Amino acid sequence: GQNIDQPTEMTATEGAIVQINCTYQTSGFNGLFWYQQHAGEAPTFLSYNVLDGLEEKGRFSSFLSRSKGYSYLLLKELQMKDSASYLCAVLYSGAGSYQLTFGKGTKLSVIP
Amino acid sequence: DGGITQSPKYLFRKEGQNVTLSCEQNLNHDAMYWYRQDPGQGLRLIYYSQIVNDFQKGDIAEGYSVSREKKESFPLTVTSAQKNPTAFYLCASNQAGTGNEAFFGQGTRLTVV
Numbered sequence: 190g191q192n193i194d195q196p197t198e199m200t201a202t203e204g205a206i207v208q209i210n211c212t213y214q215t216s217g218f219n220g221l222f223w224y225q226q227h228a229g230e231a232p233t234f235l236s237y238n239v240l241d242g243l244e245e246k247g248r249f250s251s252f253l254s255r256s257k258g259y260s261y262l263l264l265k266e267l268q269m270k271d272s273a274s275y276l277c278a279v280l281y282s283g284a285g286s287y288q289l290t291f292g293k294g295t296k297l298s299v300i301p
Numbered sequence: 302d303g304g305i306t307q308s309p310k311y312l313f314r315k316e317g318q319n320v321t322l323s324c325e326q327n328l329n330h331d332a333m334y335w336y337r338q339d340p341g342q343g344l345r346l347i348y349y350s351q352i353v354n355d356f357q358k359g360d361i362a363e364g365y366s367v368s369r370e371k372k373e374s375f376p377l378t379v380t381s382a383q384k385n386p387t388a389f390y391l392c393a394s395n396q397a398g399t400g401n402e403a404f405f406g407q408g409t410r411l412t413v414v
Contacts, residue, residue, distance in 0.1 A: 220400055231391060231405035232344070239400055276343060278403075286351050288359070289334060289393070289403055293343035 193292035195277050200298045206265050209295045211277035215258040219287065223251050223262045224276040226294065232276055235262070264297075272299045304328065307392050307406035314379075314386075314413050322377045322409045324392035330404075331397040333375035337361060338389045338408075350375055351397050379411065386413045 193213045201207040213221070220239040224232035238244055238253035238260060250263040262275055274294040281288045305326040314320045324333065332351050336344035346359030350369040364383025369375055375394075379386045389410050393403040 222402060229389075229408075229410075231408050234402040234404075237400060237402060278344075286349075286357055287332065287397060288346065288349060288357075289395070290346060290360075291336070291344040296341075 193277055193279055193290060195275075195292045195295045197293070198296045198298070200300060201264075201267055203267055203269060203299055203301050205267050206263065207267060207297065209262045209264075209275050209277075209297070211260045211262070211292060213258050213260070213277070213279045213292075215255065217281040217283045218255060218258075218279060219282045220280040221251075221253055221260050222278040222280070222289075223249075223260075224278060224291075226274045226276055228274075235275075267299050269299050269301070272297060305392060305394050305404050305406045307390075307409050310407060310409060312409055312411045314411065316413050317381045319381060320379050320386075320411065322379070322390055322392075322411070324375045324377065324406055325373055326375075326394045326404075326406075327373060328394060328404065329372070329396075330394035331372070332395050333369070334393045334403065335359075335365075335367065335375070335377045336391045336393065338391060344391060347377065386411060 195211045223235040226232040236251040243252045248265045253260045276294045277292040308323045334349040335347040348367040350356035366378045391408045392406040395401040395403040
């Protein structure tokens with residue numbers, strides 16, 4: 190599989206800003222997704238990046254640098270409900286097929 | 302409503318038995334995926350399929366089998382050869398190609414006793 194690395198756990202304070210980093214192998218790269226997953230539930234889509242730069246969507250933003258194999262998810266004005274795991278996923282292409290590979294996820298704890 | 306459905310949500314099986322997990326989607330998506338998630342871990346790819354009657358092994362295919370006889374359906378069989386089958390199994394689908402988010406089913410929590 191393709192190595193996708195992200196921190197295991199992070200803790201941040203309600204109302205603050207947190208940045209979750211993700212690095213990945215660049216060979217075959219065809220786009221990067223961020224998902225949110227609450228415990229015991231299915232992941233839900235947050236953002237998609239395929240070109241370099243920042244994509245903003247409300248309190249959430251995602252950045253991509255294809256040359257560096259690097260992305261981050263930025264969460265602003267943190268709320269308690271943002272406590273969840275955040276999964277970085279890369280779409281790889283090769284031999285005529287596309288494979289969606291996930292990192293191990295970053296468990297974010299938001300504290301009062 | 303369009304969506305992707307996994308059933309059942311909870312499944313118990315005795316060790317040594319094969320078990321098949323269901324995944325159905327009515328989103329007209331070409332690609333479907335099966336992932337396994339262990340406690341505190343990320344999603345690991347078991348099998349994926351881009352078109353009907355074709356599928357590829359993911360990172361942890363050993364002990365699993367799939368079929369893709371219809372576009373809407375991608376069942377996963379957990380065989381007795383899978384040494385640690387107890388896990389949370391997630392099925393996903395998307396329109397094949399770039400930029401298309403994957404939609405997930407609600408997951409099946411399989412416990413082998």
